[in-house]
Amino acid sequence: MTARNAIRDTFFEECEELLEALVEGLAQMAVGAGDGETLNAVFRAVHSVKGGAGAFALEALVGFAHRFETVLDGIRAGRIALTPEVMHTLLRSADHLAEQVEAARDDRAIAPEVTAGFLANLYAILGEDAPEEPDGAGDDPCFGFAAVALDLGPLGAGAGLGADGAGFGVGSSVGPGAEVIGFPGPGPREAAPGWRVRFRPLPALYAHGHDPAALFAALADLGPVTVTLDLSDLPPWEGFDPAGAWLAWTIRLAGAVPEAAVREVFDFVQGLCLLDIAPDDPPAGPPAEPAAAPPLAPPPRREARAPEDDPAAGPKPTLRVDLDRVDRLINAVGELIINQAMIEQSVLDLTLSSEAEVIGHVEGYRLLARDLQEAVMAIRAQPVKPLFQRMSRILREAAEATGKQARLVTLGEATEVDKTVIERLADPLTHMIRNAVDHGLEPPAARLAAGKPAEGTLRLSAAHRSGSVILSLRDDGAGLDRARIRAKALARGLISPEADLTEAEIDNLLFLPGFSTAEKVSNLSGRGVGLDVVKNAVTALGGRVAIASVPGEGTEFTISLPLTLAVMDGMVISVAGRTMVIPVASVIETLRPDPADLHGLGPQDRVLSIRGRFLPVIDVAQGLGLPARRNAAQDGAEGPPLLLLVETESQSHCALVVDEVHDQRQVVIKGLEANYGAIPGVAAATVLGDGRIALILDAEALTAQRPPADPAARPPFPNAGVSHASP
Amino acid sequence: MQALDPARQDAEFVTFFAGGQSFSLDITHVREIRRWTAVTPLPHAPQEVLGVMNLRGSVIPIYDLAARFGLGPTPENPRNVVVVAMIGPQTVGLLVEAVSEILSVDRAQVQDTPDIRADSTRQSITGVIPLQDGMTRVIDLAAVIQPRGRQAA
Structure with missing residues (x-):
């Protein structure tokens, strides 16, 4: 470089x-x-x-x-x-x-x-x-906005100035702030004493059919005039109200004319304009002030310049470090943690007496290693503020593109999240904001009709909650149109006509690939790639996304993410004699059910009856293609299996069969993709205290492997399995 | 391990035995040679993927080279070694029975793979090098570890 x-x-x-x-x-x-x-x-x-x-x-x-x-x-x-x-x-x-x-x-x-x-x-x-x-x-080609002088020659001659007087053109662009319109009057221009007329029509003036040009022409009859147009109040073209009164003029009238004569010109527009007639300063006087008083003028506060290095307000000193170096540090610390666990294990294996000095040292080492790890992880943590700021920009663009009014309220900007997570959240959040503006918020008229302010509000918030980061985006729009979502899903063949769906299940249809409720393809969203993109991105980060909606009140999307991508709380389990890890976040409870609560359903499937609900039971070993230690037929002899109740996005609840639950600990996540590839049912790997690798299970994928993946489309009876012999 | 020959007209190959046959790998791919340690098997993996191993914090897959070439699984033996090889960003391990030597040969000595019937073998070998006591097969690491093998399970 x-x-x-x-x-x-x-x-x-x-x-x-x-x-x-x-x-x-x-x-x-x-x-x-x-x-x-x-x-x-x-x-x-x-x-x-x-x-x-x-x-x-x-x-x-x-x-x-x-x-x-x-x-x-x-x-x-x-x-x-x-x-x-x-x-x-x-x-x-x-x-x-x-x-x-x-x-x-x-x-x-x-x-x-x-x-x-x-x-x-x-x-x-x-x-x-x-x-x-x-x-x-x-010096810049972009700056094509020099003042444009409008040639209104015929007006000056006074002849063609009657009712058919030329209307006022404003030039093709709103660029220049002031356009000087020359009115060559009959007399010599150097006539010194004169009048300065500030003239600002009100909308009523135009409504009464008056034409400023006619007034200027009348003034021009009195003496040579210079008309300066003030465009400073002209609003941007988008949202421009053509019936409004945006223009103001300053007319300098040279020549000794009685004030009454000047006023007479404006007799017919009395009360229809703001008028200020004053003796003119010397011709080189300052240009006219904008006619309208600034309504919200802040008092000039030049004196209030605090010293720049005010310790209270100033940013904390920071150090710019290459991200690679930080990652190297994080890797090394991850190794240290593993090494520490290995030493701890070795010491334990020595079966020393509990007073042995080395046990105290190992304990100290463990605490130091954890401290170090936390400190290093904190380096990668960044506040979500810049991300949120980008989103307010996305919102303004989206609002402009759709002609809706919206504002973004952000909460919890100081919430810190892993830098990688922040980077990878930008796209899904952008999509959600656009989606909320495009589909969530109603057009201003509809909002007013519903008794809401014309301007919609999007609330974007971030917070830490029990080891996860919760991001939520709430709009105050119309809420999800569930009938329409259902109809659309039906039309796309995503659900069967007789499917009896709960509201939550209907809402979750939005996350199915290719689902888009937009009636027509707009620039903004609705290109057929929908919220499934958001869901995939969030899932890839180890998070989940949920949706909640109240008709007429709005929709809320909630993303929950792990704090960091590098470490996770895992439950150490064994499956088919192998040690594995399942994210604690996805486990709701562990139980060994009464055999009477397990019911066969079909030749190979079982369901668990718990608190009045029937949950599918999934054998993890079978899901991973491993030889199961036990099978349904042997349950009677060996007692009921150990079940983990897990919550996933696709199957709301599910029971996983495992052999044993050992421990709960923080594990360092190691990707498998880089050196090998993705394995269905396995999210990643980690290194255990003995240096061996344990696989981290992906509860979502394990449960989703069950055909059909979509609970809504589940047929009344499971398909008869042919691959496994029934007991 | 020997440093690269700066002259470069010669190529160096690490030769090893797998399934009773001699194979070799361009030394530029080889990162280190390790003692065999127990691996963690992977679900849905083909027969030649024995599992993953912890290499100083990296999780690397271990391929049974003999099994990959259809020579049957390598029998367990404490003398088995793992050749840790890199290709692009990927690090993998190859389980072999023994590493024999580092071979320095003229590139011209590497002959095209003879037209044998077993397509999968031919596609995983870039050529053969004659040796005094036979020949060694130069393996195409990318072909050996490509995911196709995984789906074939």
Whole structure:
């Protein structure tokens, strides 16, 4: 790697942090919690991204960051009011900045018109400031937004200005903040004394059929006029209300005209506009202020700059370390744990007296090794905050694409999860957010009709619960349409018509491959790849996903994940004389049932009767293709088998037959895929205290091997088995 | 183990016995040779996959080379050794009866596999090298461990 590449990598790493700070600051501002320092932090973040990008000649990025920075500076100086619209633009601009950084990192290009669209929004906020800064605009091809002068020549002549006067065009883009429209009047322009008229029509003015052009023409009759159009209040095109009144003008009228004459021009629009007529300053006076008073202008708080290294607020010192090094450390510690267990076993085998010194040392060694392991695992743990921040971006994009209004509320951002888990959760979460916006939330009109706010709320939360991480995404939408899900599953042949499904079973149909309730394929979701993708990704991480829905109130998806991918609480069992491990998380209880509670069903299957329910009994040895030590016929002689009640996604509950349960301990998970391949029914392997390898069972796969896998489609009678002789 | 010959016109092969026949493997694949230790059998595995072994924390599958070449399972013997070999990112172990020597030969001496009837054997061997007392079969490690064998169980 060249030095330049290394610096470049560092830049992008820093960008990640800066963008994180940016999004966080903006989020605070959006809820009104930010102060002057928040704004400063946001400004600094954008500024630093710009600075770094400049060093790598990322011009489009620099140009956009520059304009973004200018807007933020305007807000900081109190020139620009922080209206909800401005806030929205800031958030979207931050999204776009992140996208540009990602594109630059991956050497992708973003279509210039996309950037131009975001730039246009920024220009719109900047109002008349834009043309003052040709430096940024001039050298970048993306900056095609110089002021456009509209040629309204015929108006100036006064002749064609009657009822058929030309309507006002606004140019094809909303880019420039101000457009200067020249009205060459009859007199010489240098006439010094004059009037400055600020004129801002209200919607009623247009509703009454008045035309500003006619008014300007009337003024032009009095003397030479210069009309400046103020577009700063123009909202973005999406959500643009054409019936609104968005434009304001400043008209400078040169020549000694009595004020009454000027006022007379506006007689007919009295009360239909905001009008301010004042003696004009010298011609080189400052450009007009936006006519409307900033409704939410924050007081300029420049004085509130806290020192940057404030120990209370500042981030803790951190060290950037190559992930490979951390992984090496984790591997070594994993080995240490195994080695410790082996030594412990050897010492035990010596059968020393309990006072022996070595036993105390071994115990100390064990505790130290555990401490070390915990400390090392904590290195990999990262807060979910950056992931959640990305999701708010996904939400805004999804809301924009679907025309719905939605906001994301996040909880538990500080929850720490293994870095790999965070990385691999990004895709499924993205999918779930899009899904929730696209299918979960109703359109604004339907929401209002249902007595809900037009804006939908998605709650994304993370929490630690008994050794797992629980992520949940809840929407306040319409809830699942179970009749439709059922119908769709029926149409796809996923269930049989007579299947009697509980609500939970219907909900879980959503996770079947290829299931999609979207009536038509949209850009966002509904490409036939549905929630099964989410489920697969979560399952691959050793987690589960569940769904709950209340009609009219919304749907909640819950993902539960192991804290780390490297260590797991396992129950050590033996099956067919072999030591194996089953994740404690999937075991609900262990029991040795009364033989009377076991019932044969069909030639080879049995069910367990427990608390009024019948659960399928699955022989683990048989599931793994191992010679079973006992079989159904011998049960009577040997007593009932030991059963583990497990909970899985596909079969809600199931009883696994095992030989013995030995112990419960933390095991280091070792993948089998890298050197061998996937084995059905086996999730991974681990190394036991004696150095031997034990297989970690995959309860999900073991139970799913039973045909048919889908409980909903289970025929009334199990298929008669032919492979095994019945007793 | 010997270092690689820097001249490189020669190739080096580790030769070993399995099922009474001599096999060899390009030394660049061979990582170490270990004493046989008990393995943990894998479910749904073909006959030649004996199970997995702990190699300093890595879980590596052990293949019975004799069984893989249809020569019957290697009888248990404390002198059996495991040739730990790497191919790409994969580490595997080959159970053999004994390692005999490191053979340094000119690459040109490696002859194409004679056209024998047993397809599975021919496809798992890249060639043969004549020896004073017969020949050694150069195994194609990738072919030996490819998953096809697993499904054939």
